[in-house]
Amino acid sequence: MEEKTKIEIRDVSKVFGKNPKKVLKLLDEGLSKAEILERTGHNVGLYKLNFEIRSGEIFVIMGLSGSGKSTLLRCINRLIEPTTGEIRIDGDDVIKMKPENLRKLRRNKLGMVFQNFGLLPHRSVIDNVAYGLEVRGIEKEQRYEKALEAIENVGLKGHEDSDISQLSGGMQQRVGLARALATDPDILLMDEAFSALDPLIRSEMQDELLALQDRMQKTIVFVSHDLDEALKLGDRILLMNEGKAVQIGTAEEILTNPADDYVAKFVAGVDRSKVLLAEAVMKRPDPVISINSSLKVAVQLMKKHGISSIYVVDRNKILKGFVTIDKAIDGIKENKKIENVMSEDVHKTAPDTPLNELIPIIESHSPLAVVDEKDKLIGVVVRGSVLGALAMED
Amino acid sequence: MVFEIPHIPLGDGVEVIVEWIEQNLGFLLDLFTAIMNILISGIRDVLFLFPPVVFILIVTAIAYFIGRRDAKLAIGVAFALVLLESMRLWAISMQTLSLVLAAALVALVIAIPIGIIAAKNETLLYIIRPILDFMQTMPSFVYLIPAVIFFGLGNVPGLVATIVFAMPPPIRLTILGIQHVPKELKEVGDAFGSTPMQKLMKIEIPSAMPSIMAGVNQCIMLSLSMVVIAAMIGAPGLGYQVLAAIQRIDIGSGFEAGLGIVIIAMVLDRLTQSLTPKR
Ligand SMILES: Nc1ncnc2c1ncn2[C@@H]1O[C@H](COP(=O)(O)OP(=O)(O)OP(=O)(O)O)[C@@H](O)[C@H]1O
């Protein structure tokens, strides 16, 4: 993934009410959102947000109801005007744009998917999907062609002439997604796009979005109040509370290293085994033995470390197998080499395997070797550290 | 000494204003009268273009299609119109209908844009509200007086009184419809980069359509009821026949004309209602 910055949020604050600038000063003095609401009747939406969203990532905005997620998302395409701050998309400040340029940006670079789908009930599926193209002034034939492509992309082929009211919730949101994709925008803004769907369909749509993202490599900003969803979709996650950013990081960073009590409470209920990966609990593979060494060295090493077997690697640390201490001692007597006595039947796993997939294996096969795609040994997982990591949540 | 609240001769003031308008803006009134007469006779010519049987067939076919191929509406309409002709009320009914359609047309052409603008403009809304209240609660007869003074007797004063009377509901319902377009749909318009005009034409008006069409329906129904009343100032048609029957105490003719009005009302009502998009 590229690490190029796509969206830059600088010092963005939003206060709803008659005199937002004045209220910002009170916030600077340290008053809380609740105090400000009580004293001034102003609603604090966002306060001093600073972060970047990278090109090609799924960036999830998370938080409890009222924490400012939707407000933040709507500031990005300026459906809501922030009180202060800059929002740069590919370097251009959205907040300073003239209406004409803002329209161009929205038409060409930004797509949006809405919580309640936001479909136009008086239009057929294809005319809904083609809306963005129609607004751009594209001829009917051409826009239907592109709309059809988008409809196929979300798996709705054959439904293009249906009425919106004939579709199920899941299908309606596919139409919403197709509409956002039809204009081929760089950035997709999705506000609780799957929250109105029932759990099974929601999970299906999440998988679909991930599959789409594999093909398309958009920058996706996804608002969610569901932690499981955030962990599943998000390359990085922003946790918000009362309009402020509490923590930004990958799912694992947030789970293993919560910034404060709010985050800790938030993640307390999570099924960590789905999120924690092998690489988070693996240890350095120490010691290992080179395939060119003698069996004597192998036995010495095992004795020194008090272990009963050792991994065998080649010069490039590629995992070849393992030797047990008994076989090694027998082998010395018969003057054999390491490769004659080692077992090649090693239990291996990839570093991005979630723990819940490791648990059934590790019960009977500890330790497990962690290897990269070239079979290079990068770590070992033992049963104890898996269970330890899962127990940590309390 | 008894303190008395002074008498403000508001009625006299109105008279003065009316007189002034008549004297100074007479040419405008004449122009307006001419245009309205052209409109009415144009519509009437269309209505009389076909003999009753052909006309009934055409309207029945239209009813069949706008009723989404449901035969019930078409059969009802055909039956009602045949009844009209069998009472030998056809010509006089078409007189009434041409007045109704002309009045409703003018009223809607004014009312719908006003409603759209008022829905988006707080100031205009603020100004328009009391005017609408006034227009709707003032007894309809009262419009007849200035209408006669400005436009004399005949078709046009009845038409003008009808237009004024039938305008408020479509204005109100258009305002209501536009104001109640779901916020999410308006956001869709903005998020995809629509111009304000595109947003209005492609999102706001279509999703306000049920409400606007209810306004159209009410406008037509009110036009009909007012056109009947306008018979008192010489508007021709079924209303005039009712009025004449009352003066002559001719129960039969009065009942027939009354029934004719009911038939036209029902046909117009059902046709406009089935034009309303369903959600
Ligand atoms: N138009 C508005 N006028 C006044 N206050 C608003 C407005 N929109 C949002 N707020 C306030 O700003 C705060 C953040 O709202 P926002 O809708 O962004 O929350 P959210 O995180 O999206 O919550 P939810 O999960 O319920 O959608 C809330 O306190 C809300 O009441």
Ligand SMILES: [Mg+2]
């Ligand atoms: Mg929200």
